[in-house]
Amino acid sequence: AQSVTQLGSHVSVSEGALVLLRCNYSSSVPPYLFWYVQYPNQGLQLLLKYTSAATLVKGINGFEAEFKKSETSFHLTKPSAHMSDAAEYFCAVTPGGATNKLIFGTGTLLAVQP
Amino acid sequence: GAGVSQTPSNKVTEKGKYVELRCDPISGHTALYWYRQSLGQGPEFLIYFQGTGAADDSGLPNDRFFAVRPEGSVSTLKIQRTERGDSAVYLCASSLGVGQGMHGYTFGSGTRLTVV
Numbered sequence A: 001a002q003s004v005t006q007l008g009s010h011v012s013v014s015e016g017a018l019v020l021l022r023c024n025y026s027s028s029v030p031p032y033l034f035w036y037v038q039y040p041n042q043g044l045q046l047l048l049k050y051t052s053a054a055t056l057v058k059g060i061n062g063f064e065a066e067f068k069k070s071e072t073s074f075h076l077t078k079p080s081a082h083m084s085d086a087a088e089y090f091c092a093v094t095p096g097g098a099t100n101k102l103i104f105g106t107g108t109l110l111a112v113q114p
Numbered sequence B: 001g002a003g004v005s006q007t008p009s010n011k012v013t014e015k016g017k018y019v020e021l022r023c024d025p026i027s028g029h030t031a032l033y034w035y036r037q038s039l040g041q042g043p044e045f046l047i048y049f050q051g052t053g054a055a056d057d058s059g060l061p062n063d064r065f066f067a068v069r070p071e072g073s074v075s076t077l078k079i080q081r082t083e084r085g086d087s088a089v090y091l092c093a094s095s096l097g098v099g100q101g102m103h104g105y106t107f108g109s110g111t112r113l114t115v116v
Helices: B098-103
Strands: A003-005 A010-014 A019-021 A024-026 A032-038 A044-050 A056-058 A064-068 A073-078 A087-094 A108-113 B005-007 B010-013 B019-024 B031-037 B044-050 B053-056 B065-068 B075-079 B088-095 B111-115
Touching: A003 A087, A010 A019, A019 A108, A024 A073, A032 A064, A032 A073, A044 A056, A044 A064, A044 A073, A073 A087, B005 B088, B010 B019, B019 B088, B019 B111, B031 B075, B044 B065, B044 B075, B075 B088
Parallel strands: A010 A108, B010 B111
Antiparallel strands: A003 A024, A019 A073, A032 A044, A032 A087, A056 A064, A064 A073, A087 A108, B005 B019, B019 B075, B031 B044, B031 B088, B044 B053, B065 B075, B088 B111
């Protein structure tokens, strides 16, 4: 069975600092992995995805994530935080193939301090 | 339409009442998904449709919940005898097809259901 663990329900960084949001997954088959962002009172927006091509994935708004099979991780990073990055971030996994059921982590709320 | 549309955006109902939540997917998207997001949690899978049929309903919590998609486009999530524990944001998403989900779904803004 697939599952996702996001370490740290709340992360606070200063504007301009590195953003690192952690995600570890478990999957019995090669997974597809996703990061979604949710701004207050809005729907989920896809930031980036890993679908077994390049292990370093670049997404929107300057975010990127690296798939590390040996560590079963897919951490999200951004070199320099902006105030507009304050939101909740969800990591998700799907085995792909015949089912696209997404299994989400519990989310990490990112606060950016001026 | 241009995006996934969910109506109503907010619904307050009394315990024991019946509610219907509507999802209008992106035109041409054959796969449609329902998720439920409780406060402080990530979205939890409920059911997904490929065309008109429910391909996987393993996430529906009990028989008070069911969903339909009679013409392969709009879907309705129906909850009977609502309970306070059903209060959550119900999210709908669509994708071009089952195999296309690897590209990521497009989510609607959700319906916030409050059972009082």
